Amino acid sequence: MASNGAYRNGGSQRGSFKADRPPHAGSNLRTSSFKARPSIRRSTSGSFGSNANKDGDGVPGRVRVAVRLRPRNGEEQVADADFADCVELQPELKRLKLRKNNWDSDTYEFDEVLTESASQKRVYEVVAKPVVESVLDGYNGTVMAYGQTGTGKTFTLGRLGDEDTANRGIMVRAMEDILSDVSPETDSVSVSYLQLYMETLQDLLDPANDNIPFVEDPKTGDVSVPGATVVEIRNQSSFLELLRLGEAHRFAANTKLNTESSRSHAILMVHVKRSVVREDVLSGEEGEPLELGRPFRPVIRKSKLVVVDLAGSERIHKSGSEGHLLDEAKSINLSLSALGKCINALAENSAHVPIRDSKLTRLLRDSFGGSARTSLIVTIGPSPRHRGETSSTILFGQRAMKVENMLKIKEEFDYKSLSRKLEVQVDKLIAENERQQKAFEDEIEKIHLEAQNRISEAERNFGDALEKESKKCQLDYMETVKKLEEKLVLNQPKIHNDDSICSKSSGQGGFISAAEEVEVKKMLENEVNLRKAAEEEVNRLRHQLELYREPNVGEESDIVKLTKVLEDEARQKKKLEEEVIILQSQLLQLTLEAEQMRKCLDRSGADNGFPAYDTPMSPFRHSQPKETRSGHKPQVATLFEQVGLQKILSLLDSEDANARIHAVKVLANLAAEESNQKRIVEAGGLISLLMLLRSYEDETVRRVAAGAIANLAMNEANQERIMAEGGISLLSLTANAAEDPQTLRMVAGAIANLCGNEKLQSKLRSEGGLKALLGMVRCGHPDVLSQVARGVANFAKCESRAASHETNNGRSLLIEDGALPWIIQNANNEVAPIRRHIELALCHIAQHEINAKEMIRGGALWELIRISRDCSREDIRNLARRTLTSSPVFRSEMRRLRIEF
Ligand SMILES: Nc1ncnc2c1ncn2[C@@H]1O[C@H](COP(=O)(O)OP(=O)(O)OP(=O)(O)O)[C@@H](O)[C@H]1O
16 A cells, blocks of 8 residues: 555565676776766865865865656656657757747756666666775765656666666666675675655664664764664675665655655665775785885775665645645655755855754765765656756756765774784794794704714624624634644654754754744744734724714715704794794784774773872783783783793894894883783893893883883882892983983883882982982973872872881971972872872872971962862872871961961
């Protein structure tokens, strides 16, 4: 039933959908014939969202307007049979003539003129495709249809093409192009589908969700509808299902002019999120290692395509509306006339644009005069009976052509993607390092085994040779002995027979002839020589064996080579470890930055994060030691495991400046965790950091080192250690020399922490720490002043404690060092943390009666009275009151001044 407020029947649209693609989809998207014309000057004051272009970095883009003529319908063919059409189109000249009467007409120029025979494909290509391309490039875009009821707005935008794919409208074709251009791995596309019906915004994808509020960002002009259903689109068929669902829920009615007249403005929002790497800071290709130190900025581009099918403008008497239909018609006309007024104001550069007159104009603030690329199609009918409405539609289009937008890309830094890439890099480097280590160990093992085998074989060979030689020597020896024995036996009878000869010749009872004696001697000599030779041979072999056991020349060169490989490997390993540290630290920094941003967002601007009095200052402090939400805690822990503290400390002396800076940053981050501090100090980290203050020229290194020292100075044991290592002199030197407020803030924070230790008071002063702290007020930066004030408050508190224990009876050292005028001057400082610390310091100084007169002379009494009355902290207020009432000097001065207290 097409009655008041009836839902449009989606039945006719249903049926099986054939997932078809136009031939151009995914091919060349940049083929628009919708050429830009010279832009029209427009002042920024005349935009729907007047703040939208304040940044001034956009690209001018005039609203493009096309006019489309609907063919005569059945009723017109009969009723207007004797009349000519009220318009004549000259598409080649992009002109339209609107007949006034038979002999006179007005001529209008448009960006495109689409005749009654223009195909849906051509309409999409000239009207919407350039906008879709812009959206894919990261700009917001709007395509909107405006025209009298029944002139073809829904036909142009919303046709699904179920019956004939050639009839697919702009919504369907736009999504086809978007899906074919985005990458499913890195990009996402999602849609919301809404209708604005009688000034309420309703969810076409969930009709129960009616009267949804929308949020306007006054700065960017962006309008978002956080309460609307958002559906991620992965393929065309799911999108078509959503369009069918939405159409079925859209308000429609049967009016005199259109049996399926839309009674609401339909708004399709397509959100496109794309990951890109900025051209100016291009990184390596996918999988290619990132070059360290080179800027790498992946960004996410978020853009939005808004397709608006306005409800038809109508003359109420012509549409025949009455009752509820009449109310609907009035509401439609009101919102359309508000839109017209805004466009008039923009076209005329008017100072005031009545954007708040209707929800429609508020919703479209980015589309007209904002940062979106906007294309408007005005639809008209041919009938001379509706010449008035056609004329006003044409004039609407003409005025819209004068509106100029300032197109802007909206992109955000893609922390997630960078973090993911860095993690992958770190994993790769670690894996590469492990792989090389393993290959190296395997190689060593192999060479060792080979050498072992060769030595064993040589030992075996020489052993055999030795054995052989010694057997041979033995055999020769035995042989010779045997020969001698045989000779002896042969000579024996001769000796017995020739006794006399023997005794004569030898004179010692011998019977051998002289010749025989010579022969025996010779044999004996031979024997001795043989034995010697055998012994020498054995020695020579032994010696050779020894030599063999030592590396020979060939082996020696192998070992030299091996040593070189070893050294190269060690160097490579060191470099990889340095790179790992740099990447880890970059990752850590990013995680911390992302975490800080998240916290800023969470806090919604209510920043009360300044550490309370007495709370040691921690410039790199992480929010909670147990925090796991950010994920950086485990990363810090893994740094210890993967790289090792000693390695990080050794990198502080690295030849590579980049590695040095990263190492000190990593150390500072580690020092921010209380659980790491003991290990850092024990491993010599505190001394290394102090050395950096002394020796290092680089401001970043000094700043980060001072920050790390400030963190370590949070606990008492470390405070004493810092003093013992001469840290206060180094901090004082840095305080006097540095100019950078952030370095001074860190140094002041470190000294302020030391000021809170009662035992160190006099040493701190005698070594110049107090003077250095007070000297830093020259910088004037509130962050530095706040740390100085905290140090002063800590110092004064320790003094007042000592006075109450009667371990100190002298005047305050702060007064001695001339700090009182500064303290009084800043007691009512407009920066809350400075004020609060100074108020406390004054109360503590005033607690010791000996300081009272000097304080009165300096004007501190008035500040103390103010604090006792106005201080926002109750404990400080009470402390001031107690101090004033318990001090006889202050009491008598107040009496003298007749101050009631
Ligand atoms: N270019 C065209 N070619 C053929 N038929 C068309 C064309 N434009 C519109 N029509 C037909 O005209 C009728 C009215 O069109 P449509 O519903 O799109 O108008 P509308 O402007 O959206 O109206 P309303 O504002 O009342 O919703 C429909 O039957 C549609 O099929």
